[in-house]
Structures are given as C-alpha cells and as structure tokens.
Amino acid sequence: MGPDGLSLAGVGAAAAPDALAVAPDDLPDGLVVADGTGRVVVFNAAASHMTGSAPADVLGRPLEEALPLADRDGKVWWECAAPYAGLAIRTGFSERTLQLPDGREVLVSGRYVRAQRLGPVVRVVVSLRCTRVREREELSRAELVSTVAHELRSPLTSVKGFTATLLKRWDRFTDEQKRLMLETVEADADRVTRLITELLDTARIDSGRLQLRKEPVDLPATVQRHVAGLVAAGAEEARFVVEVAPGVGELWADRDKLDQVLSNLLENALRHGDGKVTVRVEPLGTGGTALTITDEGEGVPQEMRQRVFTKFWRTGRRGGTGLGLYIVRGLVEAHGGQIAIDTAPSGGALFRVELPSGVPDFEL
Numbered sequence: 001m002g003p004d005g006l007s008l009a010g011v012g013a014a015a016a017p018d019a020l021a022v023a024p025d026d027l028p029d030g031l032v033v034a035d036g037t038g039r040v041v042v043f044n045a046a047a048s049h050m051t052g053s054a055p056a057d058v059l060g061r062p063l064e065e066a067l068p069l070a071d072r073d074g075k076v077w078w079e080c081a082a083p084y085a086g087l088a089i090r091t092g093f094s095e096r097t098l099q100l101p102d103g104r105e106v107l108v109s110g111r112y113v114r115a116q117r118l119g120p121v122v123r124v125v126v127s128l129r130c131t132r133v134r135e136r137e138e139l140s141r142a143e144l145v146s147t148v149a150h151e152l153r154s155p156l157t158s159v160k161g162f163t164a165t166l167l168k169r170w171d172r173f174t175d176e177q178k179r180l181m182l183e184t185v186e187a188d189a190d191r192v193t194r195l196i197t198e199l200l201d202t203a204r205i206d207s208g209r210l211q212l213r214k215e216p217v218d219l220p221a222t223v224q225r226h227v228a229g230l231v232a233a234g235a236e237e238a239r240f241v242v243e244v245a246p247g248v249g250e251l252w253a254d255r256d257k258l259d260q261v262l263s264n265l266l267e268n269a270l271r272h273g274d275g276k277v278t279v280r281v282e283p284l285g286t287g288g289t290a291l292t293i294t295d296e297g298e299g300v301p302q303e304m305r306q307r308v309f310t311k312f313w314r315t316g317r318r319g320g321t322g323l324g325l326y327i328v329r330g331l332v333e334a335h336g337g338q339i340a341i342d343t344a345p346s347g348g349a350l351f352r353v354e355l356p357s358g359v360p361d362f363e364l
Contacts, residue, residue: 030106030128034063036121038084050106050128063124069098069108083110088118097131105131143312147322151195155188198323201260202311205330212254212334214358219251219258219289220244220281226262227279235270245282251289252358257331264324265293265351273297273348288337288356294344305341 024031030047034040040063043055051067058066069077077098092111099105106128113123162181166173173181204210223242231237269277273295280292300308307313309329312322332339337355344350 030126032063032067032126032128034066034083034124034126036123038063038124040066047128050130051100052102063126067126068101069106070101071096071098077108081110083112083124084121088114088120092125095127095129107131147312148195148199152192155191158188159185198327201327201330202323205327205334210330210334212257214252214254217251217253217255217258219291220248222255222258222262223279223281223291226259226266230266230270239270239275239277241276241278243278243280245280247283248281248289249283249287249357251355253335253355254331257334261328261331261353262291264328265353268324268351269293269295269297269349275346275348278344284354286356288354291353291355292350294346294350295348296344296346297348299343299347299349300341308341309339 024042024044025046027044027046030050031042031044032040032047033042039060040058041060043053043058043066045055047053047067048055048058053066063083064076064078071077071080081093090112093109095107095109097105098108107130109127111125112121113125114120115122162185166178166181170178201210220242223244227240227242231240266277266279275296278292278294280290280294282290282292284290309325311326313325329339332353332355335355335358337353339351339353342350342352
C-alpha cells in the first residue's frame, strides 16, 4: 500500500489488483519510499529524472545513499532528519530546499509512517519537487511588485507635485491654471484607482473568490453606451462601427464585470489597433450571445496569441500593467463563457467573446 492507503504499482512495488491502484510513474512529483530497514523500495520516474539515478541502481540501497541530500550549509540531510531515530512523536518534515550532490536544488518533504502510535517507523515517504515552480512564483511576485511600483510612481509624483505647488503658491495662479492642475490630479487619482482595482480583480481571479451579481443586461445598449463614452472622452466617432444582428436575446450577467470586459477590449482596440473598430453583437445557436471586436491594425502574431491572456503581457510599445486581458479572460470564464483571439478580415486583431444566456442568481 502507498503512503495514502492506495496501492502502488510499478517501479519497486508489486502490481495492485484493485481499481484504485496508482502507479508511482504516473505521479507528477518525485516519489521515494524506504521500508522499515531504511532501504528504498519505490523510486519513480520523476525522482529518477530529477536526481539522474536509474531506479535499477537505487532500489534496495539505503535511503541516504540512494538519495544523498544536503542543506545549504553542506550538512548531510539524513543525519539531521534521522527518520528512524529520535522522538517517536515525529511524523516527518515540511517542505524545504535541499541540494543534490551536483549542486542542483530540489524541494523535499517527508513523512514517517508508523504501524502504531509512537511505534517504530515502518516506512519513510519522500516527495521531490522541482524548484522551477517556486522560482516562477517568486519571479511573478517580483514582476508584480516592479510593475505596481512603476505604474504608481508617475501619477503619485504628479499628484504630489501639483498639490505641493498649489499649497505653497495658491495666490500666484489664475483660476484657469488652478483648474487645469486639479483636473490633472483627479485624472492621476483615477489612474491609481484603476490600478488598485486591477490588482484586486487579479487576486480574486487567482484565488477563485470572484463573485458575480447577475441581472438582465441589454448587451447592444451597453456597447452603444461604451462607444458614446469613448467619443465623449475624445475618440473619433467615425472610428466606430456597431453592428447588432437580429435575434439577440436577454443576457443575465454581472453588469459591472461586463462593463470591465467591454472597456478593456475597446480601449485595447483603440490603443493598439488602427483604422475602424467594429463591434458586432449576434446570437449564438446555443442560446447565448457573441461579441466580436475587430480593428484594422497590425494584429497579434500567431506565435504570441498564447501569451495575450497571461499576466503582465504587453506589446512593448505601450505602458500599462499588462493585467487587462488576463482580467478579461477571468471575468468571461467566471460567466461560463470563453474568449479567443484571431485575425480580422482587415488583417487586424479580432477578439471574440461568447457568453451563455445565464440564469438569475436566485435560480442557481
């Protein structure tokens, strides 16, 4: 039986007849199991890949020889851990970074299995994980901090500069100059607010805590409202084409979240695309609604499309946090829909969102 009560079949263990048999080689992490005498009885393919040792050369050998590990101070780990000695209340050790003889680091955790409470150890189960996962997580956190610091610095510097100037030299400025500076402060404050909103939405999506408050939404009217808002903000009205196919039905969705999706996609088309921005709303055969937004710009190369909806993706030509399209995908998928990118007939980018009709929250 394996460490969790399931039969282990395959490398170093007899095949199990029951339907719950799990082959060690099927596990994504490295697995090393030593018996009560301290000799290795299971050494799976992932462990072999990480350590460079073949199972045939390891099975039957003492654990400390089959899996030589040391901490960052060079101390032999098994002498420190002493799984078969020491206090009988020990159940194992938590995950930590240890080194193989060639200097490579692996994440190691262990469990000491006893046949009876406070009895001798009958099995030591060791799990090995590659440090690349943790390194990617640390890199992602570092990139997040760097991005946030960069995006906050500019608006906060502007806010600090203008407010300090107004406080010290209020009487020296005309009403028009004061108004211009205060409008700039307000715009920069809005920019900081949007950044914080993006960060909160990203955290909710990552943790699965995103909540929807569904209500009937008129998607064509919502599109028209967003286009009118962009025109009022200075965009050329001639750049927009809105097409609504007949038969578009009622859509139950979170109005605020849908506004975020539309706002991000339309602003993305204006910022990165050229020419006309065409927005088409049409019914789906499954009863849902499709929203397609195209532009006449350069489009997104095929090899980059897998990265468009990932965190911190930017084209390099523009600033921003690179979280907008990641959040868009999270919001669409939270509604049970899907989003895809393709090439528009004009050669620009085409974003297509497909949303189910949805049901009211009280019917869920």
